[in-house]
Amino acid sequence: MLTPRRLKYPASGLSPSSPSRSFNRFIPTTRPSLPLPPIQQPTAISGAHLTFVRHCSSDSNSKCPPPSLTPRQIFEMSGQDIASYLTQSHDRLFENNRAWAKTQKEKDPEFFDKISAGQNPEYLWIGCSDSRIPAEQITGLAPGEAFIHRNIANLVNNTDLNSMSVIEYAVRHLKVKHIIVCGHYGCGGIAAAMTPKDLGILNPWLRNIRDVYRLHETELDAIEDTTERGNRLVELNVIEQCNNVIKAASVQESFAKNQFPVVHGWVFDFKDGLLKDLKVNHEAMLRDIQKIYNLVEPAVESETGDKRKTESDHGDDAGSPPKKR
Numbered sequence: 001m002l003t004p005r006r007l008k009y010p011a012s013g014l015s016p017s018s019p020s021r022s023f024n025r026f027i028p029t030t031r032p033s034l035p036l037p038p039i040q041q042p043t044a045i046s047g048a049h050l051t052f053v054r055h056c057s058s059d060s061n062s063k064c065p066p067p068s069l070t071p072r073q074i075f076e077m078s079g080q081d082i083a084s085y086l087t088q089s090h091d092r093l094f095e096n097n098r099a100w101a102k103t104q105k106e107k108d109p110e111f112f113d114k115i116s117a118g119q120n121p122e123y124l125w126i127g128c129s130d131s132r133i134p135a136e137q138i139t140g141l142a143p144g145e146a147f148i149h150r151n152i153a154n155l156v157n158n159t160d161l162n163s164m165s166v167i168e169y170a171v172r173h174l175k176v177k178h179i180i181v182c183g184h185y186g187c188g189g190i191a192a193a194m195t196p197k198d199l200g201i202l203n204p205w206l207r208n209i210r211d212v213y214r215l216h217e218t219e220l221d222a223i224e225d226t227t228e229r230g231n232r233l234v235e236l237n238v239i240e241q242c243n244n245v246i247k248a249a250s251v252q253e254s255f256a257k258n259q260f261p262v263v264h265g266w267v268f269d270f271k272d273g274l275l276k277d278l279k280v281n282h283e284a285m286l287r288d289i290q291k292i293y294n295l296v297e298p299a300v301e302s303e304t305g306d307k308r309k310t311e312s313d314h315g316d317d318a319g320s321p322p323k324k325r
């Protein structure tokens with residue numbers, strides 16, 4: 001049984017009896033919050049009949065913050081107000097949807113005919129579930145351009161049928177050209193994983209991140225500042241998830257045949273809204289992992305002399321080899 005002390009990440013060479021220099025010095029002592037909505041500006045409440053007062057600029061074209069209330073504000077409301085608030089916050093989405101559909105049709109009368117015909121996305125986006133990172137909005141992509149998968153801390157775990165199915169479908173069927181793993185600084189999932197506490201059902205998920213910490217323990221422990229250390233773990237986690245994407249049989253086989261998809265590792269920064277490219281080298285990473293994780297048949301010469309790879313029937317990430325023809 002692990003003791004609380006063994007669950008800590010002690011700084012290298014430091015005595016665990018020195019609390020001032022232990023891992024706990026650099027982490028919050030309270031339970032960290034997982035991705036939660038950002039704190040909104042107070043919303044005016046008028047009796048039983050709620051009205052949202054949006055704090056917008058006088059420019060009518062400016063985007064108002066969503067009128068969502070904080071948990072504390074909800075707690076202080078009467079039952080009738082809460083019911084009214086929930087009705088409004090629900091109905092707002094349909095109002096927005098009708099307005100969006102109308103705008104799309106005005107901009108392009110054939111828009112819905114086009115997206116009804118099918119999808120041909122160029123990108124697979126694997127991002128964090130954090131509500132502040134809408135993939136299409138921050139990259140200027142239109143509907144149909146990106147196949148999206150999001151989970152806490154943008155993890156790619158080979159026993160997660162969800163993410164592995166998304167990759168399989170995106171690569172083998174949609175034939176995406178780029179796979180982007182995008183993390184973000186200030187990630188609540190990363191902060192939670194850095195806290196040596198029992199977080200219940202989140203433990204097995206967060207352990208993937210804790211494993212990344214263990215792989216880079218020396219580098220991370222050398223970073224004194226908690227925020228800086230968390231941000232570096234965000235980057236290392238993105239790189240590790242890129243590795244996990246490249247381990248997938250579908251990705252290896254498609255790349256051998258088509259030279260795509262290419263895997264990229266990015267980080268989003270709330271401070272300026274910009275994406276940072278971690279410059280993941282797909283081919284170098286592939287070479288490194290193929291010693292152990294190679295799932296592609298040996299190259300064969302085609303009749304035209306081109307070097308081609310045979311397509312295996314399958315081969316999965318659990319380690320089963322591709323079928324021999």
Ligand SMILES: [Zn+2]
Nearest residue numbers: 128130187188
């Ligand atoms: Zn996050």
